[in-house]
Amino acid sequence: MEYLDFELPIKELQEQYEKACAIGEESDVDVSNTCKQIEKKLSDTKKDIYKNLTPWQRVQLSRHPNRPYTMDYINAICGDSFLELHGDRGFKDDKAMVGGLGKIGDQSYMFVGQQKGYNTKTRQYRNFGMANPEGYRKALRLMKSAEKFNVPVVCLIDTPGAFPGIEAEERGQGEAIARNILEMTRLKVPIIVVIIGEGASGGALGIGVGDRVLMLENTWYSVISPESCSSILWRSWEFKEQAADALKLTATDMKKQKLIDLIVKEPIGGAHANREKTFTTVATAIEKEYATLKDLSPKDLVESRMEKYFNMGVYKG
Structure with missing residues (x-):
């Protein structure tokens, strides 16, 4: 431990x-x-x-090396019913973005999420959970397939950001993320987003548009990491704790600002302290949220989703 x-x-x-x-x-x-x-x-x-816990301590917990990752949740929730799907049909299969079909109970879902590694070798293989453009294009391909067969989408977010390398920019990183955001706003099936670890920048937003957005208790969601914010504002990483506090990136802050819909409680000590309980809690939350969405018509679903995001950041004096 x-x-x-x-x-x-x-x-x-x-x-x-x-x-x-x-x-x-x-x-x-x-x-x-x-x-x-x-x-x-x-x-x-x-x-x-x-x-x-302070905001910075929650950031630390979200990065805990023993914390469960996307495939841990999928394997625990779906068991043998999960079928992983690969490739964006354009360039290659991005190992940092995983997805496929799986069941919770009798209901099928299309799962999409970022996957981190457990040791040096697998972290390099998964590119530290930072997806390239082909990862976001794979995610979109899977979501459009889900729409075609009327299967709800579940997105599991855990990334320090989209990969910022030159090759990613050359292949259209910004366009891929923007395209995902556009297409997700008008997808005609329910989308449930769960932030299970780090929710950083456009890397998270690329699969983060949903009818219901849930955050585990010890996760964070922000346009920038505390370390990067500190290096920009103070020219040093030493002020990351102040940055974490100022960014208002915790689940409680996000809920107060009406940017997420629900905070999912974690066991005392964090998600890694009692994995089985965490998996059960997340599966139950997904089922509960889907029950509120499944009877909506595609038109009502899209209108409600768009209205939700149009209202963000709007204040009346």
């Missing part, structure tokens, strides 16, 4: 608890009361720490 800086008090108590239990098992000494006291203190410390 890996611990972040602000989780070190939890690590110390966890080690104390394990040592106390080990002493009890290896000797005749009764340490049950001691174990109970440490366990209670550990539980209270966890609640106190995770109840008062």
Whole structure:
């Protein structure tokens, strides 16, 4: 188990608890009361720490190396029913963007999302979750296929941004993302977006237009990362914590600004602390949101979606 800086008090108590239990098992000494006291203190410390997280600490949790990624959610939710689909039919198959058909219960969905790697080799293979233009074109191809067969779309967002390399720009990165945003606004099937980790910049927006946009509790959604914001405004990454606070990028901030529809609660300690519970919660949220959309006609669906985004950023004096 890996611990972040602000989780070190939890690590110390966890080690104390394990040592106390080990002493009890290896000797005749009764340490049950001691174990109970440490366990209670550990539980209270966890609640106190995770109840008062700063925006930067939530950013750190969203990047936790043990946090589940898109394919973890899909495999857990869909099981053997998932069929991955590949390629944009124009250039190649982008490994940073994954997608395919899967079922939650008896309902089929088209899943699309960014996939990060688990170690150095797979991170390079997945390009650190940063999709090229062909990734967004693959996503659009899958969404248009879903529309053709009247299958709802589920987008799982977890990316530090679209790939900013020269070759990506040469192949039309900006156009690919803009095309996705345009096409998603008028897609005639329900679109449910779930931000499961990092939701950065146009890389997130490229698959982020939905009838319902959900954010897990310890995720972030912003036009720029705190580090990049800090480097632009202060010419240094040292002010990333202030930047995270100023950007208002947490799920709570997004909900207050009416940019998302629902905050999905995570287990204490984050999504990685209890993966199975997280998967079940997300699957239930998707089913619940789809139930509110499935009876809408394509016309009403598109009109409602467009109205939702037209109203963003509009204020009456």
